[in-house]
Amino acid sequence: xxxxxxxxxxxxxxxLGESPLPLEEIRRLYQAMLSARVYDRKCSVxxxxxxxxTYAQFEGQEASQIGAVAALxxxxxxxxxxxxxxxMWFHGYPWVNLILGRTGDERGGRAPDGVxxxxxxxxxxxxxxxxxxxxxxxxxxxxxxxxxxxxxxxATSEGDFHEAMNFAGVYKTPTxxxxxxxxxxxxxxxxxxxxxxxxxxxxxxYGVAGALVDGNDLLAVYEVCKQAVDxxxxxxxxxxxxxxxxxxxxxxxTDDPSRYRTNEGVEExxxxxxxxxxxRYLESEGAWDPAWQAEVESEESDRxxxxxxxxxxxxxxxxxxIFEGMFxxxxxxxxxxxxxxxxxx
Amino acid sequence: xxxxxxxxxxxxxxxxxxxxxxxxxIGEDVGTTGGVFRVSDGLLARFGPERVIDTPVAExxxxxxxxxxxxxxxxxxxxxxxxxxTYPGFDQIISHVARIRNRSRHRFTAPMVIRxxxxxxxxxxxxxxxxxxxIYAHTPGLKVVVPSTPYDAxxxxxxxxxxxxxxxxxxxxxxxxxxxxDVPDEPYTVPIGVAxxxxxxxxxxxxxxxxxxxxxxxxxxxxxxxGVSVEVIDVRSLxxxxxxxxxxxxxxxxxxxxxxxxxxxxGFGAEIVAQIQEHALFSLxxxxxxxxxxxxxxxxxxxxxxYMPSTEDIVQAAHRTLxx
Numbered sequence: 284x285x286x287x288x289x290x291x292x293x294x295x296x297x298x299l300g301e302s303p304l305p306l307e308e309i310r311r312l313y314q315a316m317l318s319a320r321v322y323d324r325k326c327s328v329x330x331x332x333x334x335x336x337t338y339a340q341f342e343g344q345e346a347s348q349i350g351a352v353a354a355l356x357x358x359x360x361x362x363x364x365x366x367x368x369x370x371m372w373f374h375g376y377p378w379v380n381l382i383l384g385r386t387g388d389e390r391g392g393r394a395p396d397g398v399x400x401x402x403x404x405x406x407x408x409x410x411x412x413x414x415x416x417x418x419x420x421x422x423x424x425x426x427x428x429x430x431x432x433x434x435x436x437x438a439t440s441e442g443d444f445h446e447a448m449n450f451a452g453v454y455k456t457p458t459x460x461x462x463x464x465x466x467x468x469x470x471x472x473x474x475x476x477x478x479x480x481x482x483x484x485x486x487x488x489y490g491v492a493g494a495l496v497d498g499n500d501l502l503a504v505y506e507v508c509k510q511a512v513d514x515x516x517x518x519x520x521x522x523x524x525x526x527x528x529x530x531x532x533x534x535x536x537t538d539d540p541s542r543y544r545t546n547e548g549v550e551e552x553x554x555x556x557x558x559x560x561x562x563r564y565l566e567s568e569g570a571w572d573p574a575w576q577a578e579v580e581s582e583e584s585d586r587x588x589x590x591x592x593x594x595x596x597x598x599x600x601x602x603x604x605i606f607e608g609m610f611x612x613x614x615x616x617x618x619x620x621x622x623x624x625x626x627x628x
Numbered sequence: 629x630x631x632x633x634x635x636x637x638x639x640x641x642x643x644x645x646x647x648x649x650x651x652x653x654i655g656e657d658v659g660t661t662g663g664v665f666r667v668s669d670g671l672l673a674r675f676g677p678e679r680v681i682d683t684p685v686a687e688x689x690x691x692x693x694x695x696x697x698x699x700x701x702x703x704x705x706x707x708x709x710x711x712x713x714t715y716p717g718f719d720q721i722i723s724h725v726a727r728i729r730n731r732s733r734h735r736f737t738a739p740m741v742i743r744x745x746x747x748x749x750x751x752x753x754x755x756x757x758x759x760x761x762x763i764y765a766h767t768p769g770l771k772v773v774v775p776s777t778p779y780d781a782x783x784x785x786x787x788x789x790x791x792x793x794x795x796x797x798x799x800x801x802x803x804x805x806x807x808x809x810d811v812p813d814e815p816y817t818v819p820i821g822v823a824x825x826x827x828x829x830x831x832x833x834x835x836x837x838x839x840x841x842x843x844x845x846x847x848x849x850x851x852x853x854x855g856v857s858v859e860v861i862d863v864r865s866l867x868x869x870x871x872x873x874x875x876x877x878x879x880x881x882x883x884x885x886x887x888x889x890x891x892x893x894x895g896f897g898a899e900i901v902a903q904i905q906e907h908a909l910f911s912l913x914x915x916x917x918x919x920x921x922x923x924x925x926x927x928x929x930x931x932x933x934x935y936m937p938s939t940e941d942i943v944q945a946a947h948r949t950l951x952x
Binding site: 360362389390392393394396399401402406409410412413414415416417418419420421423424430442443446447449450453608609610611614615616617 | 678683695720728
């Protein structure tokens with residue numbers, strides 16, 4: 284079990300077996316992956332320019348994130364982390380919010396109404412159980428929404444991973460656990476994170492379905508996620524998916540990976556790039572041309588620029604506003620503290 | 629009206645709350661056995677296993693799952709078995725429950741109640757006697773209430789369930805079955821953030837909450853019998869704290885004894901004392917006295933009495949304020 288990851292597209296873009304998606308939909312998802320990469324690279328640049336605070340790149344993980352969210356419906360939940368901007372955005376969380384968050388502004392954490400995407404979890408591992416709770420609530424309320432939670436290989440070492448998986452197993456909640464095993468938890472390699480042969484193996488102990496998938500293969504990720512989503516919606520419980528991918532960049536912009544890894548892995552995984560392999564496939568199907576690519580890249584670049592300008596144009600919180608997020612109504616002791624701050628020269 | 633104790637009043641409050649389909653009760657052994665203190669007795673039979681949920685032993689999982697339910701439209705009531713067992717779930721409370729309104733700027737909220745039996749005095753095992761209320765009071769984003777009577781227990785519980793923000797609801801273990809009083813059968817709330825002026829007097833104010841109200845009540849009797857006019861305030865709500873009621877009382881009496889069962893250093897009593905000196909220093913006729921537990925681990929059964937603040941401690945403290 285879990286000997287080989289499911290693959291639908293080879294790194295050369297050759298299709299193995301049936302495609303789970305029509306060509307037009309693959310084009311749409313390809314475009315989304317490109318957009319995510321444009322955003323990701325721009326954010327890294329802007330961080331170096333001093334316009335954004337610390338940034339966590341997700342380059343290399345676009346297929347895992349876009350492919351997973353592609354299997355959801357609008358009303359479903361996405362509960363992810365600081366490295367899941369691609370997934371959050373593709374489920375309706377605007378770039379401007381994500382950028383706001385990275386400029387150091389809590390207003391970025393507010394998903395638009397009707398978009399069930401939680402603010403990215405910053406502490407590692409505590410959020411997975413939330414996707415058990417949101418999924419459970421959906422069932423109690425009698426709606427058929429499912430909840431997708433994204434996390435890395437490092438998060439599976441947290442005790443909260445165990446509690447979340449165990450609850451999902453016991454209560455058969457409609458939760459999809461999407462582990463993006465990107466090989467590294469800051470400096471800690473995957474083989475020192477767990478003695479388990481694969482992370483997918485852990486599903487067996489919890490009595491939930493498990494899947495191992497090539498996380499750089501958009502079609503394969505979509506396929507296993509769609510199966511997991513269908514199972515969850517049908518009341519058949521949770522699935523743990525391990526998507527094998529690679530963190531091409533540093534942990535965050537404050538990290539220096541040369542302290543703990545050589546460039547070998549990066550070079551090896553660059554050959555398995557999730558975007559390039561779909562491009563090759565589309566090209567072989569006559570559904571890609573360089574002009575379209577350039578157009579998508581430039582449009583997305585403009586969109587991200589606009590989002591940055593919007594975020595930067597927003598006036599920072601006033602002293603008053605820092606009190607306003609704490610409770611539905613400001614209680615007297617906070618109102619008093621607010622008055623003290625107002626008097627600060 | 630039905631005469632009941634605190635455990636029964638909480639049970640009645642839970643039953644009323646569960647009439648709302650958005651409310652679920654979740655915790656270890658809350659269903660089949662009715663909770664280790666039998667506070668949720670009979671609720672499983674009435675509301676079913678989908679709404680009264682027995683969980684695996686996993687405090688982080690319980691709080692975290694309830695949090696997920698809360699942001700998706702339910703109103704969970706969590707039961708932690710003993711305060712000393714909260715710590716494995718504490719990251720969920722501090723990092724997620726207390727913060728979500730702010731970090732999502734009101735898009736997601738956690739209207740949940742975390743019920744925690746707390747306190748010593750029943751000779752329980754290690755980790756079963758904690759009074760760590762100040763940790764919750766110190767965490768921005770949480771409300772913290774502590775009933776000391778059956779009437780308040782039901783009313784504050786229903787107010788906590790109605791509240792749009794997370795409320796930590798502390799149940800004094802020692803008081804669960806210590807007192808009985810008439811409790812209305814119909815739903816009612818006791819507002820969060822309002823202290824109760826239990827007794828009116830002119831010479832000294834005794835201020836406390838939870839299980840300590842029993843010692844304060846006994847001290848009131850003794851002091852009154854010896855001719856002292858004593859005012860008594862049951863704080864009831866640590867966050868938000870009803871500073872006004874406390875300050876008004878100090879302006880009248882000029883003397884205060886603040887009582888807490890918790891360890892002395894940085895306890896909630898210190899916050900009350902600080903509020904008094906900030907807002908009523910010039911009304912004070914004497915230094916404010918504190919009667920507290922010690923900065924020790926609560927001793928096990930055979931030595932527990934050395935830890936507990938006593939009626940006599942409170943009486944003596946009141947007399948010390950009256951010397952000035």
